[in-house]
Structures are given as C-alpha cells and as structure tokens.
Amino acid sequence: xxxxxxxxxxxxxxxxxxxxxxxxxxxxxxxxxxxxxxxxxxxxxxxxxxxxxxxxxxxxxxxxxxxxxxxxxxxxxxxxxxxxxxxxxxxxxxxxxxxxxxxxxxxxxxxxxxxxxxxxxxxxxxxxxxxxxxxxxxxxxxxxxxxxxxxxxxxxxxxxxxxxxxxxxxxxxxxxxxxxxxxxxxxxxxxxxxxxxxxxxxxxx
Amino acid sequence: xxxxxxxxxxxxxxxxxxxxxxxxxxxxxxxxxxxxxxxxxxxxxxxxxxxxxxxxxxxxxxxxxxxxxxxxxxxxxxxxxxxxxxxxxxxxxxxxxxxxxxxxxxxxxxxxxxxxxxxxxxxxxxxxxxxxxxxxxxxxxxxxxxxxxxxxxxxxxxxxxxxxxxxxxxxxxxxxxxxxxxxxxxxxxxxxxxxxxxxxxxxxxxxxxxxxxxxxxxxxxxxxxxxxxxxxxxxxxxxxxxxxxxxxxxxxxxxxxxxxxxxxxxxxxxxxxxxxxxxxxxxxxxxxxxxxxxxxxxxxxxxxxxxxxxxxxxxxxxxxxxxxxxxxxxxxx
Numbered sequence: 001x002x003x004x005x006x007x008x009x010x011x012x013x014x015x016x017x018x019x020x021x022x023x024x025x026x027x028x029x030x031x032x033x034x035x036x037x038x039x040x041x042x043x044x045x046x047x048x049x050x051x052x053x054x055x056x057x058x059x060x061x062x063x064x065x066x067x068x069x070x071x072x073x074x075x076x077x078x079x080x081x082x083x084x085x086x087x088x089x090x091x092x093x094x095x096x097x098x099x100x101x102x103x104x105x106x107x108x109x110x111x112x113x114x115x116x117x118x119x120x121x122x123x124x125x126x127x128x129x130x131x132x133x134x135x136x137x138x139x140x141x142x143x144x145x146x147x148x149x150x151x152x153x154x155x156x157x158x159x160x161x162x163x164x165x166x167x168x169x170x171x172x173x174x175x176x177x178x179x180x181x182x183x184x185x186x187x188x189x190x191x192x193x194x195x196x197x198x199x200x201x202x203x204x205x
Numbered sequence: 206x207x208x209x210x211x212x213x214x215x216x217x218x219x220x221x222x223x224x225x226x227x228x229x230x231x232x233x234x235x236x237x238x239x240x241x242x243x244x245x246x247x248x249x250x251x252x253x254x255x256x257x258x259x260x261x262x263x264x265x266x267x268x269x270x271x272x273x274x275x276x277x278x279x280x281x282x283x284x285x286x287x288x289x290x291x292x293x294x295x296x297x298x299x300x301x302x303x304x305x306x307x308x309x310x311x312x313x314x315x316x317x318x319x320x321x322x323x324x325x326x327x328x329x330x331x332x333x334x335x336x337x338x339x340x341x342x343x344x345x346x347x348x349x350x351x352x353x354x355x356x357x358x359x360x361x362x363x364x365x366x367x368x369x370x371x372x373x374x375x376x377x378x379x380x381x382x383x384x385x386x387x388x389x390x391x392x393x394x395x396x397x398x399x400x401x402x403x404x405x406x407x408x409x410x411x412x413x414x415x416x417x418x419x420x421x422x423x424x425x426x427x428x429x430x431x432x433x434x435x436x437x438x439x440x441x442x443x444x445x446x447x448x449x450x451x452x453x454x455x456x457x458x459x460x461x462x463x464x465x466x467x468x469x470x471x472x473x474x475x476x477x478x479x480x481x482x483x484x485x486x487x488x489x490x491x492x493x494x495x496x497x498x499x500x501x502x503x504x505x506x507x508x509x510x511x512x513x514x515x516x517x518x519x520x521x522x523x524x525x526x527x528x529x530x531x532x533x534x535x536x537x538x
Contacts, residue, residue, distance in 0.1 A: 060338055061400035063324055129324075149249070149326030176249075177324020177402045183338050186329040190336055 058180075064129050066178040067108075075110040077101055078122035080136025084203035085170065088116075096199045097135040100154070100172060104133075104188050123148050126173055132181065134173040142173075149176040154189040155196035209281035212290045212474045215510045221368045226274055228364060229267035232357050232376070236264040239350035246342045250325050251318050252393040252408035253343055255311050259386050259412055260350055265303050266376045266423075269296035273372070277472050288514070293372050293472030294430040297423050300375075304420030312413035319406040325397060343394050347387045354383030366439060369511060370473055371426065374440045379419050386412040433469040447475065447509060448528070454508050455479055455517075460487040460497055463522075465529030474513040479505055480520050480531055494519060 062068070079086050079093040087095040092114035105112050115122065115131060125131045127147045138144070140153050153169030160166070172189070174182050214222050240260035247253040276292035330339045358381030365373035389411040396404020429437070436445040448466040455464030461481045468477035481501065483494060502517040524530040 060327070060340055060398040063400045063402040065400075146249075149328065152328060152331075174326075176326040177397075179327050179338065179340070179397065182326055182328050187336060190329075190331070 060179040060183065062178040062180045064175070064178055066129070066132055066175055066181040067184060070110050070132060070181065071108045073110055074113050075101070075105055075108070075133065076113045076115060076131045078115045078117060078126060078131045078134035078136075080117070080119045080122060080134065082137030084200070085137030086135050093135065096155075096196065096203060097137070097172060099195070099199065100189065100192065101133070101135065103192060104185065107188060108184070119144070123173060126175055129175045129178065132175055132178075133185065136173075138171055138173055140169045140171050142171075144173065147176070148173040149178075149182055150174075151182070151186050151189055154193065155200065157200065209286050209288055209514065211278055211280035212288060212471075212513045213278065214473070218368060218510065221364055222274075224364050225368065225370065225373055226271065228357075228361055228373070229271045229274075231360070232267040232380070233264045233271075235353045235357065236260050236267075239346075239353045240264070242346040243343075243350055246330065246339060246346050248325075248327050248339050248343070250327055250343065250394065250397070250405050251315055251323075252325075252390040252405045252412065253347075255315060255409040255412040256347060256350065256386060256390045258307065258311060259383070259416055262304060262307055262416060263354070263379055263383065266296070266300045266372070266379065269299045270372050270376070272296065273472070277474075287471075287476075290471040290474040290476075290513070291430070294427060296372055297375070297426045297430065301420055301423030301427050304416055304423060306420075308413050308416035308418075308420050311416060312410060315406050315409035315413055319403060319410065322402075323406065324402040325405040327394075327397060338398075340394050340398050344391055347390050347394070351384050351387035351391075354380045354387065358383075368473065369439055371439065371470070372472075375422060375426065378422075378440065382415060382419070386415045389415075430470065436468055436470050436475050448477075451479060451505055451508050451512070452529075454505055455481050455501060458497075458501055458504075460484055460489060461501075463529075465523050467528055471513070473511065475509065475511040476514045478516045478518055480518050480523055480529065482521065482523055483519055 077093075081088055083095065085095050085097050086093050087098075089095075089098070092098070092112060093101065093116075101112055104110070115125075119134075119136055122131060122134045122136070123144045124147075126134045134148070138150060140150055142150060144150075150171040150173055153171050155170050157168045157170060158165055159168055172185065174185050237260075240257055243253055243257040243260060247257055270293070273292040273296040276289040279289045281288040327338065327340050327343075329336050330342050332342070358377045361373050361377035361380065364370070365377055389408040393404040393406075393408025396408075436447050437443060438445055448468045451466040451468065452464045455461055455466070458464075458481070460483055462484050463482040464479060466477060466479045468475050479502075481498070483489065483497075489497065498517050498519055502515055505517065506512045506515055518531075520531045522531070
C-alpha cells in the first residue's frame, strides 16, 4: 500500500473485500508490441488494461468519504414510517427495510443512528449528505429520484391501484454521489434478494 | 436550350453518390446502436446523458442529407425553376438549428449541475451474474461509441473529397471530432471514480460546447450559401480557383476579348453567370453571336463536372475589377 500510492488514497481498512495491488495500475509501455497495429487497436489494449486495473483498486471513491466514515463508525439513517416497509419500533425502525439496515451495519461494523421524520425533510438532508441513507418504502418512481440516489430495486411488489395490478419496484435512498457507499448498499441488497419475498409474505396485510 | 434542367452526376460519380446514401444509412444505424448502448448505462450521469444525446444528434445530418439526396436530382418545376440542388443547403440549415439549440440547452443543463454542486450518483449494474460499478460499463460503451465515430469519419472523408461534397465532409469532421466528446466523458467518469464529483458535469459542459461548435460550423455554411458565396475549397475557408479557370476558358475562345465569371455553389452543383465581351472586329451578326454564345456555354460547362445551368451573357464591356463588373458601353474601362 505504501509503495507509490497516490497521496489521496484512503487508508486501508481491515475486512475490505476489494484488494488492490498498486503495481497493477501501471500502464504498459507506450512503445510496446502494439506499435504496428491500427491506431484504434493500439488504443484499446492499454485502455482495457487500465479499466481492469482500476476496477481492481479501491474505486469508485466517495467525494465525501461516506463509506470510510461508516465503516466501524456511525451510520446515519433517516426513517419514514411506511408499513410494512418501515414500521415504528422502540429501537429505531422495524419492518422489511430494517433488516437491510441491520445487514449493512453488521457487514460494516457500524452503529446505527436513527433519524425519524417526514420524507421531505429527511430526503433534503440526504441530498446535502447530512444523512447516509433514508428508508421509507420508496419506489423507483419516487418524485425524489433526481434529488437523491435511489438504489436498484431490491424487490418488486405487486399491488392493486385503482383496480389494476401495478408493479412497484422498491428501493432505498442513499446519499447522492457517494458511489463507493452506493455500491456497497446495492451489494448488500443483492445478497439479500432471495429473502425479500418471504419477508414481504410474512407482513402481508 | 432549356431554361432549367435536372442536375446529374457524371457516370463515374454515380457510384460515389450511391455510396453517400449507404454511408448515411450506416451512420444512422451505428450511431443509434452506440446511442442505445450509452443510454443503457446512462444512470444519473450528466456526461453520459450528454454523450447519449450527442450520438443521436450526430445522426441528424445523415438523415437530413438522405432527404436532400432524394430531392437534389429532381428536374426543375414551375414552382422551383432553379431546380432542387439547394436541398443540401436546407439539410445544413436543419442540422445547424438542431445542433445549436440542443447544444445550448445541454450547456445550460451541465453548468447548472456544476454550479449547484450536484453529485452524480452512479450505482451498480448486473451483467452475466456479476455485480459491478456502472461507471466501468460506461467507460466501455463510451469507448465503443468513440470507435464508431472514428470509423465513420474515416469512411466518409475519401468519398467527400472525390465528390467535393461539403455536406458529407461536415459529417465526417463531426464524426471524427466525436473522439473528443467521448474522451471527455471517459475522463469525467474516471474523475468521478476517483471521488471528484465535478468531473461528470464538467465533461458534459465540454461535450455541449463541442455540439455547439458543430452547430456553428453548419450555421456558417448556411450563411455562406444564402449569401451566394463563391465556391470554397472542401473543409476550408479558402476560395476555389474555379471562377478563374472558367473565365480563362471563355477568354481563350477566338471571338472573345474578355470574360468574367460569377459562380456560387448549389449543393453539389456549381452554377452562375459568365459574362463575355465579343471582339468588336469579329464581324458576327446577331444569329452567329447567339450560336457562338450557346456553344460557349456548353464548352465552359465541361471545365468541371459540378458546373450546371450556367448562363453565358454577352456584354459590351467588363470592368477589370475583381470580380469583374459589367461596364457601360466600354466608357468605364
């Protein structure tokens, strides 16, 4: 890590799943055996190598360092009551989306700081990155989708709206532009993908 | 002699003319595929959104050209006695307006994002059972789109040169300049990967400026066409020497003392008037002069295949200014 690392590299964190060997990032010499190929091909080999090398490193990074702060620290989670996704509970939130927060906290070794409130205020804070995440039964069609970063849908619910079966893809909202954090949240959601139908079934109204 | 005839490409150019059509279709298809690929990975990245719109916009000139190609060879009609060769200018007008307006809008959009310090959220994508950062997929689609642009530019340039087609040349240049747009987007996404949120909107602003620049090139072309600009060299501002060559051929006719040409481009064709001063001692009567004039028109038309619908006008005198002006009774010489 110490040899030739960029000055603004985040410090290594124990338990980090993506290891990065700095040596891999170096480009092949420009005057390599690709010399004789057409210009486009000459470009593509180093480009793909770079992409592969970059992917192996700790990229993407958070502009505000959310993931590094949350790991082993505190996760600030806003909660909007929306049964059965988010319910009121004596220890913060309950409901289906509580299990997402639990899994994230366990994986990152983080404490959870709950911030209950109305959606407008919480998502505003999330946009300013004063919160790390907001749960509240949001769907990907949420009118807030441009202000915050909604994750990929983790579960698609089928409900009756005006007598028509409507699909509602559910997502959680994370701080916009904190892409390393965003990636970790979506990884956890994908890992839990098979649990959600049962969780939803158990809380069917 | 008829007052208007359809413009036709010479035999050896017909194949090239057909190739423009094929290249246009190829451009539209490839650019839409590239645009779709970028669209699939667009996420909430402003640079990707701009690159996507840019790809679709680059397909507008070939579409406009395809329409123009349908019209330009039509024979003149009662309503359009000068023929339809200027349809190509209309294609430039359409392209110029769309590129300029959309480019300005995208620039405004990108700058607002930059000023409001909007951080671009880029999540993950699942492909073949693997989940990885969408940014990496963006880099790949941008690179593919870059290859499309460079390839199209390389295919179009030689055809444009041989056909002296300004429309195709403008397209080729636009395609080739795409590498800068895509390169900027790649740089922007890489900056975001390293945690510099502004890279995205800054790249988008750069791409918008590139689109506006393309629009401006087309605006200039349209203005030149409207102002009956003399023929210019392909892809350059310099004037062609075609009017001089035409005047020189006219001057070499045995019964002519002086000649001057006033030419302008109509799409792929060049048209205009040639003024000739017959020798005072040629001793031609009116009928002979008319026959000689019509012969001269045919002969001058052979100087370059693009010359079409030339009018040869016998006058008593020409001013020796550049361009020559028709003088009064020789008094002004």
